[in-house]
Amino acid sequence: MTWKRYQNELIALIAFVFMLIAYGYKTTQVSSQAQGIAGAKHSVEEIQEVISLQKIWADTKTSKKVEKLQTLVPASKITWSNKNKKVTASYKNLTARELNTLVTKILNVPVEIEKLKIQKVASSYDVEFKCKW
């Protein structure tokens, strides 16, 4: 029966505890919302990254772009082999200008460079190039 002596305080205390619980609920919701937003943002960024990576490295037009590497210099200077999305090319006697054009083009084609060898022979350049995609 002692609690009856403090019945009024008890009423206020219960209401206060109720308020604390409500505050806890709100805080939990705020933090879970922040986590949810962060999670969703991360997922969106991840998906966007996957999409952009796929667009670059799984581009269906890559084969055509690679084929253009044959047309940059006279055919007599090129030995070309293309099998199963793998190219082995050998360029001989390239001028400095031809070398610049070829290297710039190679750098802009989204392929995996397996080998790029540039060798100066007298005043011209020989290039060996292997790539896949």
Next chain:
Amino acid sequence: MNFMGNTKELLLVHPSMKPVSLTEAVNVMLPPQFYTLKKEALPLRYAYQAKKIAPSLFDGLLEAGSHYEYMVWKEDEAWVFLAYDIEKITAFLESKGFALEHVSKLFFAQQSVDLFDKPLFLGEHDALVSLDHIVVVVPRGALTQEDGSSLLFNNRFTPKKGIVLSGAYGSVLSLKQASMLAAIFILFALMFFVEGSRYSDDSETGEAKMQELISAYPALQSKYTRDSILTKYKAIDTAERKKREIVKMVSGMLFKGVTLSSLEIDAKSFKVHFTCKDAQVAKRLTLLATKNKLKTSAISGSHDLKIEGTL
């Protein structure tokens, strides 16, 4: 079984009673010595209106310096006003051995006036009787023979409405203050709950963009697929960007007096051979390489420089 009714024992107290020793809660009925009564036929409709004017009705009738509280109810056409001093009542109850926490509710004899059809003896000298529908204390000697034996006092005298004593003593807060505080806390609690539920609704909107992307690229719905694609292409992307950076760096290091003798890049490493015209050019090239965080090594017997590294 009586779930709703008041099952506590009702005790009638009076100044000449013997002290009591209570082990459980009781209700207490107070005789007219503990209150001042007034009946007035007033054109009032509600009890709260009557309670509001109660202090003015007792002007000059009550002891100065005491703190009175009021109870009102309607009896037929008249309003009954009852003034009592709770401190005086609790002091009396304590003097008779009542532990206040054992006193559940206080009632006034006037509330059960209808049941006083016979005198109710209070000790050896006094009795409670109803005169003109008002309970009063009279000396037992004033009673006639016709009045006979005392009225049996029991729980049937318990009125519906009583005064809750607990909370009126020992507490730091009054019931009114406690109720106000509780109301404020509950109001805040409700605000927090509403706000919290709004936050939980909002968090769902963050996923809308993801759903939009997933519907455009259904193959990426699975996290496993996404991770697998990401691992594959990120490794390729990092390695290939590095290879291209090396080539760009090398071309940036070519200036007058420097010739590229050879450059070799494979999947894991790179090698560059520069031919320099003289030592000054070689020094400048070394500085440029250091700026690009590349390590150079001189080739003996010439001004040529070699740069090697891993990807």
